[in-house]
Each structure stands twice: as structure tokens, then as C-alpha cells.
Amino acid sequence: MDAHLALAARFEQWAMLGDDPARCPVRNLLDRIGDRWSMLLLAALAGSPRRFSALARAVPDISRRMLTQTLRTLETDGLVHREVEPSVPPRVTYSLTPLGKSFAGPLLALVDWAEAHFGEVEAARARMALAS
Amino acid sequence: MDAHLALAARFEQWAMLGDDPARCPVRNLLDRIGDRWSMLLLAALAGSPRRFSALARAVPDISRRMLTQTLRTLETDGLVHREVEPSVPPRVTYSLTPLGKSFAGPLLALVDWAEAHFGEVEAARARMALAS
DNA sequence: CTGAATCCTATGCGATACTG
DNA sequence: CAGTATCGCATAGGATTCAG
Numbered sequence: 264m265d266a267h268l269a270l271a272a273r274f275e276q277w278a279m280l281g282d283d284p285a286r287c288p289v290r291n292l293l294d295r296i297g298d299r300w301s302m303l304l305l306a307a308l309a310g311s312p313r314r315f316s317a318l319a320r321a322v323p324d325i326s327r328r329m330l331t332q333t334l335r336t337l338e339t340d341g342l343v344h345r346e347v348e349p350s351v352p353p354r355v356t357y358s359l360t361p362l363g364k365s366f367a368g369p370l371l372a373l374v375d376w377a378e379a380h381f382g383e384v385e386a387a388r389a390r391m392a393l394a395s
Numbered sequence: 396m397d398a399h400l401a402l403a404a405r406f407e408q409w410a411m412l413g414d415d416p417a418r419c420p421v422r423n424l425l426d427r428i429g430d431r432w433s434m435l436l437l438a439a440l441a442g443s444p445r446r447f448s449a450l451a452r453a454v455p456d457i458s459r460r461m462l463t464q465t466l467r468t469l470e471t472d473g474l475v476h477r478e479v480e481p482s483v484p485p486r487v488t489y490s491l492t493p494l495g496k497s498f499a500g501p502l503l504a505l506v507d508w509a510e511a512h513f514g515e516v517e518a519a520r521a522r523m524a525l526a527s
Numbered sequence: 528c529t530g531a532a533t534c535c536t537a538t539g540c541g542a543t544a545c546t547g
Numbered sequence: 548c549a550g551t552a553t554c555g556c557a558t559a560g561g562a563t564t565c566a567g
Contacts, residue, residue, distance in 0.1 A: 267491065268441070270502060272442075273438070273510075274438040275442070282454070289434075291509070292505070293434060293435075299426075302425060303421075303425075306403070310400065310404075314548085314549090315548070316548065326541050326542075327549080328541070329539085329540060339520055341518070351547090353547085353548060355550085366512075367399035370398075372501040374405050377421045377424040378420045381424075387494070431560080458560070458561050459530075460531090460560070461561080463531085485530085
């Protein structure tokens with residue numbers, strides 16, 4: 264079955280659950296990782312654990328505020344593990360939990376699509392810009 | 396190769412492009428469909444074309460304003476086709492373009508993950524709520 | 528029926544300064 | 548080093564009204 268038909272079937276199912284994000288896994292997921300930084304940080308942690316400052320370097324344009332906040336959310340959702348080494352100065356290491364690693368598959372699919380079809384998207388934008 | 400290792404390799408590559416959304420396909424994609432409604436509408440259109448009001452019914456909690464705006468963005472990005480039937484009253488039908496259908500694969504992967512692991516996420520939240 | 532226009536609120540997010 | 552606290556802006560997005 265084509266993916267878009269399978270997707271349609273899923274949509275019908277969860278539409279019957281109503282629009283409550285607490286009940287709909289998909290809405291719930293989008294509310295969480297549909298922000299500016301979550302997926303980027305999950306990708307940054309995919310290879311190996313990283314310390315706080317290493318993450319800040321890996322994603323240069325995130326503020327420390329949002330870095331902390333996003334990591335906290337990912338931690339409460341069980342995607343990221345936070346390890347504090349009680350020393351002076353403190354060292355805090357973030358890593359993907361098994362659950363976090365399991366998300367790499369879907370995320371990779373998204374990344375692949377973006378890279379493969381970016382050109383088509385840009386072409387479409389150019390066409391629309393001309394037509395207007 | 397495990398997905399999370401492949402993902403790490405990708406991350407390294409696009410990190411070298413810098414943080415400009417205009418150059419990074421992934422950032423660009425997230426800026427577009429990383430909102431509250433885009434993926435939902437793409438899923439709603441996956442099965443068959445739908446009229447404006449049918450989409451509004453399929454996603455009950457979207458305002459007409461955001462429905463219009465989101466569809467316009469998807470149209471300029473080449474994911475959705477907008478067909479106007481010049482009658483009174485007008486009938487406008489939205490459908491997925493081939494590019495839009497090609498996105499169903501990654502989107503389905505995301506949906507599958509959300510449904511498969513929602514329980515684990517809820518469990519993690521419950522644990523964190525207790526620990527605090 | 529399918530929008531466009533306007534107004535308003537909530538909040539995502541950055542900037543900056545401070546702390547153990 | 549790894550945060551926390553506070554401020555302020557820009558924007559997402561809802562409610563409502565008007566129009567073709």
C-alpha cells in the first residue's frame with residue numbers, strides 16, 4: 264500500500280479521537296518536537312553524548328536559555344538522559360535514551376526527504392513568486 | 396548502519412553549512428511544516444482531494460484564518476494544489492501534488508513512531524512529575 | 528462557500544545579567 | 548561550566564467581521 268494511502272487511513276482513525284492533544288499521539292508529538300530546536304538537538308545527540316557547551320557549539324544560533332529549556336522538555340519526555348557529574352566546575356552530559364534513539368529512524372526519513380526535495384520546493388516558490 | 400548513526404553523519408554535514416535556513420534544507424523544512432497545522436493538513440489530504448469546508452470539518456479546531464494561511468504556504472512550497480471552480484458559490488478543491496504525496500512516507504514514519512511510543516513518553520512524564 | 532481584513536492575546540524566543 | 552531570572556519583542560494564531 265502506498266504511504267499516502269496508509270497515512271489517510273491513520274488520519275481517519277485518529278480524527279475519531281477528537282482534537283484533544285492529550286489523547287492524540289500525533290498532536291502530542293507535534294506540540295513537543297514541532298518547535299525550532301527539538302529535532303535539531305536530537306540530531307546533534309544522535310552520534311554520541313555531548314556536554315552542554317558542546318551542544319551550544321554544535322547548534323551555534325541557539326540561546327542558552329532555549330538550549331536548557333528544550334533539553335529539559337526532551338528529558339521529561341524520556342528522549343534524552345541528563346547526567347550530572349558532581350565536580351567543580353560541574354560537567355553535565357546529555358545523551359539519547361533508547362527511546363530517543365528509536366526516534367532517529369523517523370527523523371532520518373524527514374531529513375532525507377528535505378535534502379532530496381529541497382530543490383523542488385525552491386522551484387515551486389520561484390514559480391509562485393513569478394505568478395504573483 | 397543504525398539510523399541514529401546515519402543521522403549523526405548528516406548532522407555533521409549540514410552543520411558545516413552554518414545555520415542559515417536558506418542554505419540548510421532541514422532548517423528550511425522545519426520552519427515550514429514544524430507548525431501546528433501543516434502536517435495535519437497534509438495527512439488530511441493524503442487520502443483524496445478535499446474542499447475547503449471538508450478540510451475545516453476534518454480538522455475541527457483549526458480557525459478559517461489558519462486553514463487558509465497554512466494551505467497557501469503549502470501551495471507556494473509546491474506540496475498542495477489549489478483548484479478553483481468558477482461557480483457561484485465557488486468550490487475550491489485542495490489536493491496533494493506529486494511532491495506532496497512523496498512527503499507521505501516520512502510523515503507516516505513520524506505518525507507510526509508517535510503511536511508506537513506514546514505510552515513510553517507518557518510514562519516518562521509521569522516519572523518526572525513524581526520526581527519533582 | 529471561500530475567503531480577506533482587522534484586532535487582540537498568548538507565547539516562543541533572544542538578550543542580558545546574575546549564581547553555585 | 549552550566550545553568551537561573553528577568554525583560555522585551557516578534558510572531559503565531561484565535562475571534563470577529565466583511566466581501567465576492
